Amino acid sequence: MILDVNDLSMRFDTKTVFQDINFHLEKGSMTALLGPNGTGKTTLIKILMGMLTPTDGSYNFSSDVKLGYVPQFRNIDSEYPLSIRAFIGLNAPLFKTKKVKDQIDHQLIETHLDSIKDTRMGEASGGQKQRAYLAQALLDSPNMIILDEATASLDPAAKEELMGLIKHLNQEHKITVLFVTHDIPLAKKYMTDYLYLNKGSIRQGKMSEFKEDFE
Amino acid sequence: MFQYEFMRYAFLASTFIAITCGVVGVYVVARSYAFLAHTLSEIGFAGAAFAVFIGIAPLWGMLLFTLLGSIGVGELSLHSDQKESSISAISALFIGLGVLFLAISGSNSRYATNILFGSIIGVDKQGVIQLVVLSVIVLLMILLVQRNLNFDSFDHIGAIAHGVHTGLVGIVFLISLAMSVAIGAQIVGSLLVFILLTLPSSTARYIGRTIPAMIAWSVFFALIGVWAGLYLGFITNWPVTFFIATIEVVIYLVAYGLHVVKHR
Numbered sequence: 001m002i003l004d005v006n007d008l009s010m011r012f013d014t015k016t017v018f019q020d021i022n023f024h025l026e027k028g029s030m031t032a033l034l035g036p037n038g039t040g041k042t043t044l045i046k047i048l049m050g051m052l053t054p055t056d057g058s059y060n061f062s063s064d065v066k067l068g069y070v071p072q073f074r075n076i077d078s079e080y081p082l083s084i085r086a087f088i089g090l091n092a093p094l095f096k097t098k099k100v101k102d103q104i105d106h107q108l109i110e111t112h113l114d115s116i117k118d119t120r121m122g123e124a125s126g127g128q129k130q131r132a133y134l135a136q137a138l139l140d141s142p143n144m145i146i147l148d149e150a151t152a153s154l155d156p157a158a159k160e161e162l163m164g165l166i167k168h169l170n171q172e173h174k175i176t177v178l179f180v181t182h183d184i185p186l187a188k189k190y191m192t193d194y195l196y197l198n199k200g201s202i203r204q205g206k207m208s209e210f211k212e213d214f215e
Numbered sequence: 216m217f218q219y220e221f222m223r224y225a226f227l228a229s230t231f232i233a234i235t236c237g238v239v240g241v242y243v244v245a246r247s248y249a250f251l252a253h254t255l256s257e258i259g260f261a262g263a264a265f266a267v268f269i270g271i272a273p274l275w276g277m278l279l280f281t282l283l284g285s286i287g288v289g290e291l292s293l294h295s296d297q298k299e300s301s302i303s304a305i306s307a308l309f310i311g312l313g314v315l316f317l318a319i320s321g322s323n324s325r326y327a328t329n330i331l332f333g334s335i336i337g338v339d340k341q342g343v344i345q346l347v348v349l350s351v352i353v354l355l356m357i358l359l360v361q362r363n364l365n366f367d368s369f370d371h372i373g374a375i376a377h378g379v380h381t382g383l384v385g386i387v388f389l390i391s392l393a394m395s396v397a398i399g400a401q402i403v404g405s406l407l408v409f410i411l412l413t414l415p416s417s418t419a420r421y422i423g424r425t426i427p428a429m430i431a432w433s434v435f436f437a438l439i440g441v442w443a444g445l446y447l448g449f450i451t452n453w454p455v456t457f458f459i460a461t462i463e464v465v466i467y468l469v470a471y472g473l474h475v476v477k478h479r
Contacts, residue, residue, distance in 0.1 A: 069376045083424040094362035
């Protein structure tokens with residue numbers, strides 16, 4: 001087990017986001033966190049990342065876990081000046097030794113960005129940007145990665161490429177994946193397990209047995 | 216012209232000021248703090264006038280006011296929903312205060328002109344040492360937090376996701392910015408210090424694709440501006456500030472024009 005969540009509750013003032021939810025994730029699993037918009041998926045992720053404190057309950061990652069996190073939104077406009085390579089390198093030490101440079105180059109190859117590494121992030125496509133966000137998170141050499149709506153704004157081809165990449169990371173590098181989405185067909189195609197968060201409670205199961213009951 | 220001591224001092228002070236403003240400017244633009252930098256320079260004007268009023272060197276009054284102002288205005292601009300209007304209100308208040316301090320200190324209009332538009336030619340040896348020391352302090356402060364400052368300024372959300380203490384980085388940067396405004400104002404004046412803090416770095420954004428490259432270009436353009444400005448000011452006897460402003464604007468417009476043409 002890589003993550004164990006016990007009786008977790010979250011309230012903002014008077015609004016209860018979720019109440020006493022329980023679930024656990026296995027090492028090496030690929031889990032989709034599903035649920036309608038506004039149901040608290042991002043809130044749950046932020047709690048797991050330590051960016052929000054839950055009202056009640058607890059969660060435990062196994063002691064050897066190294067988390068990578070790709071948030072939902074970024075402030076990258078069309079005038080954004082840094083190259084893809086420099087953007088990824090923001091998550092590296094200031095003085096880049098040969099070893100660090102090699103790691104950055106390795107992630108560029110891993111995420112199929114090597115040929116466009118000097119392109120400015122502002123000029124990169126949506127799919128290229130998402131892969132750069134992923135590469136930046138991979139620089140920490142995580143063994144578990146959380147992606148929040150990474151495919152939400154992508155065209156079908158870019159979606160497939162990103163998902164293929166995530167599948168590769170899971171199969172070849174044994175990275176546990178928690179993938180937040182409301183795209184059920186995509187989740188069915190690539191993910192093995194699901195967590196379904198709706199109306200303050202959570203359900204867990206095999207993706208193949210998931211019953212669609214929300215839009 | 217280097218046979219004159221005052222020109223040697225002016226060049227030395229300007230060189231350090233240009234380097235500091237060039238470096239800090241990269242982050243001013245990346246964090247969209249241009250308006251804040253402008254407000255701080257107006258607060259600095261009030262500080263300089265206050266210093267004249269109580270009889271100390273304008274630099275120290277400026278430092279005091281910009282340091283206090285940077286924390287106050289910074290908080291306001293980051294957390295208030297009405298940030299533009301609240302910053303405008305603060306600017307207005309401080310310009311008013313500056314005018315008041317100048318009037319009641321009974322100083323002549325020449326003093327006001329120096330504070331507003333700069334008086335690099337008037338820097339003495341002690342002034343140079345002060346400016347150089349302050350510049351080095353600012354650069355060291357930036358270097359100390361640079362890894363996280365880079366991350367936070369160029370990818371705020373990513374920095375938070377990777378556990379960077381963005382609040383702490385923000386405060387260190389505001390202090391560096393406040394000090395840069397105070398020292399930059401010694402050469403181009405408080406009214407135009409935001410030129411050195413925004414234009415060279417805005418130009419650098421069109422050219423550099425990494426942060427070190429942007430810093431190098433930004434410092435380069437700032438140096439070109441102040442060196443050429445001092446030289447042209449020396450041979451024409453026109454205000455140095457005028458030349459610096461014009462040179463930086465021309466360089467910026469050329470870079471912007473090339474950028475637009477390239478992306479047609």
